[in-house]
Amino acid sequence: MKYTYFYIDLFTILVPLLASFHPRLQFYQQWGAFWPANILCSMFFLIWDVWFTKAGVWGFNADYVTGWYMYNLPVEEALFFVCIPYACLFSYHCIKVLWLKQRSYRQLSSIISGIIIVLLAAAVFFFHNKAYPAVTAVLLLAFIFYNAYVKKQAWMGALYISYGVMLLPFLIVNGLLTGSWIPAPVVWYNSKEIIGTRILTIPIEDLFYGLLMVGANTLFYEHLSLKKLHLYNKAGKLNRHTVT
Numbered sequence: 001m002k003y004t005y006f007y008i009d010l011f012t013i014l015v016p017l018l019a020s021f022h023p024r025l026q027f028y029q030q031w032g033a034f035w036p037a038n039i040l041c042s043m044f045f046l047i048w049d050v051w052f053t054k055a056g057v058w059g060f061n062a063d064y065v066t067g068w069y070m071y072n073l074p075v076e077e078a079l080f081f082v083c084i085p086y087a088c089l090f091s092y093h094c095i096k097v098l099w100l101k102q103r104s105y106r107q108l109s110s111i112i113s114g115i116i117i118v119l120l121a122a123a124v125f126f127f128h129n130k131a132y133p134a135v136t137a138v139l140l141l142a143f144i145f146y147n148a149y150v151k152k153q154a155w156m157g158a159l160y161i162s163y164g165v166m167l168l169p170f171l172i173v174n175g176l177l178t179g180s181w182i183p184a185p186v187v188w189y190n191s192k193e194i195i196g197t198r199i200l201t202i203p204i205e206d207l208f209y210g211l212l213m214v215g216a217n218t219l220f221y222e223h224l225s226l227k228k229l230h231l232y233n234k235a236g237k238l239n240r241h242t243v244t
Contacts, residue, residue, distance in 0.1 A: 004064040005076035013083040016090035037220035092162040105157025113148035
């Protein structure tokens, strides 16, 4: 029972990690973009996590963690910010390689972005006095508005599609963490700091928190991938010029 959270982390990343070496997918070749992006995003989310844990917005059941802590967080919680983004970015990569290819789905992205922004604005208005929905809604609203409407990122459509595909695994993992099929939750939430609507035992805010976490990783992953491609093309041009 002490290893419950650790096993959830492990089985979340195990299959995507092994499948990263599939000759048609070769996600391991994208590690140079994924790992720096993930480290940067994890630092932000860990600071947020430490803050909310200290404030009593959420906490962790000692019966389901190994007892190793970083500040006030169990080490499994830190692993969460590696395992979940890895699984999601692997799925994002697969969808782009096997399905979307050059299609960006800009119109779909714009529609979905608009719907989410309306929902987030309503959440800020009605639940501004509750820490989890208020902070999550403000940050995700800013993220979507900037990337969908200011920068008009081509990858937003792929992000929404891949996140939609990942919703079932997401519900299973978060269901376990919040106590859907086990005697007590691994992660508990202060009822005064959440909306109160749940999917199974999962606070509705987790859907938007997950999108923000995956979206932030995708933003930096795409930026670093593009930078890597630019350097590769530049090196290729220099080599051809030298040969000529």
